[in-house]
Amino acid sequence: MFLSAKRNLSPLLKKLSYRLIGEPTEFSLENRIFNTICLIAVFILAFNVPYNYLTGLKVTALIFSVLVIAFAGIYYLSRFHKKLNTSIALSVIVVNVLFAVNYFFSGGIQGASLLSFTLAFFLTMLISPRSQYAWWLIVNLVVVIGLITYEYYFPGSAPSVYDTREDLFADMTPTYITNVIVIFIGTVYLKNAYKKEKERGEEKTRSLELMNAEKSKLFSLISHDLRNPLASIQSYLQLIREVELDAADKAQIEGELLYVVNNTQEMLYNILVWSKTQMEGPNINLVPVNVATALEPILQITRMAVVKKNIDFKAEIDTAVDVLADINMLQLIIRNLLGNAAKFTPAKGTIEVSTSKQGNNCRIEIKDSGTGIRQQEDIFSLKVRSTFGTDNEKGVGMGLYLCKEYTIAQNGKIWYQNNPEGGSSFFLELPLAG
Structure with missing residues (x-):
């Protein structure tokens, strides 16, 4: 009974997943990964809003509220308008700007901001095109090193927000756990997605190899099997041209010639139908x-x-x-x-x-x-x-x-x-x- 319920539930979960992150036939792997990360980010940020508020980090709670709204809008832009590159750029800019502001309201280098920047960079690398890797690395390093340098020379810019040692542990521990879980989920998801894409690519390769083998066989058959009827037609035409035939012989030869032409036409028609089906797929009515x-x-x-x-x-x-x-x-x-x-x-x-x-x-x-x-x-x-x-x-x-x-x-x-x-x-x- 449990296995039956599991089998019935699996298609529903798959359908829900496609509805949330997009169909594989309509969205690229990168787009689907980005949509997934946006949903995870909205969930984690929404969870952290009341948590930070209750631990005394009210400004951080406000910043995370803004991030929830921002990522919901970015998800909508990516999922329903397919603006992947714009969505990636907006998400990275919003995260870096708001995390930089939050840095000064969450204890600076003593708080959990650096862990948040680390997680943000991991997700950025996960969703970005390879051509943008170096650019986002530079952005992350410049922002983080700039914040640390500024706090070093102006210690009062990031005052401690933890009244007790327990508050510090209460902020750092769940932040670390969240980072590890997200990195784990992101890595597993990426590997599974890569495996599926690889299997899909291998399947396409096998299909292409089979199709090429069929085409090679077909061309070999055409070159061999059309030679005889064409040679017969040529011989008949040559005979009619060179020899004076009486009406009976001419009628017989014309009948045989028509028969050969009909057979050859049938061959060519089958080849044409097959070729059209291979290129366009069957048109069924x-x-x-x-x-x-x-x-x-x-x-x-x-x-x-x-x-x-x-x-x-x-x-x-x-x-x-x-x-x-x-x-x-x-x-x-x-x-x-x-x-x-x-x-x-x-x-x-x-x-x-x-x-x-x-x-x-x-x-x-x-x-x-x-x-x-x-x-x-x-x-x-x-x-x-x-x-x-x-x-x-x-x-x-x-x-x-x-x-x-x-x-x-x-x-x-x-x-x-x-x-x-x-x-x-x-x-x-x-x-x-x-």
């Missing part, structure tokens, strides 16, 4: 789509494409079924699945497309009597090596990868099976609309 209407143009093209191989093509589509889908993604998936079926189905084979309702989903099945799937591992990834079809058709091996990616983007499922009687079946399930 999920709306109610009538399956029969969406599939009809794809089925018409497939009927014409399989004529060359004398494949028997059948389609049984329920005209009353609507799915929640992106029509362009749905058509790309079906076009690739039908293209693969045509590619690996021999002459006089069969391809069947059918739809059925499965609970709240519509299942689209594409069944063929082809060669089946021999290379079954990672078939939906770019790791798969494309093979030649029954009529030497060739692809770049990314059609099924796109099918998988676009199916997931539409909250669907896709899988396949080798049929006992031969060939294979691919199944696509998408949620029913309404």
Whole structure:
């Protein structure tokens, strides 16, 4: 029960943390650290206001009250207006000026002011850009050494404010404890933030390496797999130019040339879609789509494409079924699945497309009597090596990868099976609309 409550509480604390210091996607690490320190500073200063007042340091209590208001305003400027550099400069100036004034009202070198300056400098270094480190070091040293020097030559400028020895200990002890706790929290927070940023950077590096590997593989496939269809087109065009052909031979060659061009166009379209997705991310528009209407143009093209191989093509589509889908993604998936079926189905084979309702989903099945799937591992990834079809058709091996990616983007499922009687079946399930 305790673990369950802890799991439920963790997302709430994370959400509250992001609300207070900013989302990692919107605010830099430095900005989030500064916002955190501002909140801690407001809490500590607010706590010290009544404490200093009760221990007799009324001026110090007043100064800390001003600091509470100042840091609340600086936090607002940083968190809600994202003015980080301005906020850092204001916070350092306000702290040094007010701590310098407080120095003369809290016992000077005998009081807790130097400990406060030390803590302020630590927090300054924690939140400042590296380019400002030397500047803030000089400011801190000049202010502190200047105050000490002034008090040394003018001893009466910082009179003792502690009536008893107990008052001195009552001021110094909590100030030291506060400094140590803040330094501890700041260091732990900074290390954790650094670790998370490092892990995020390593994850991005791994993603980039994977993407580069995929791109290298893709370019290798393109250079190899587009060579054959282009060579075929060149040969056909050369033959038509150099040899006088009768009408029948010319019609046959033109039909084959059109078939090669269509296959090559399909390859290039897949490459274009993949490239656009990699650069811009998938553009998904999920709306109610009538399956029969969406599939009809794809089925018409497939009927014409399989004529060359004398494949028997059948389609049984329920005209009353609507799915929640992106029509362009749905058509790309079906076009690739039908293209693969045509590619690996021999002459006089069969391809069947059918739809059925499965609970709240519509299942689209594409069944063929082809060669089946021999290379079954990672078939939906770019790791798969494309093979030649029954009529030497060739692809770049990314059609099924796109099918998988676009199916997931539409909250669907896709899988396949080798049929006992031969060939294979691919199944696509998408949620029913309404």
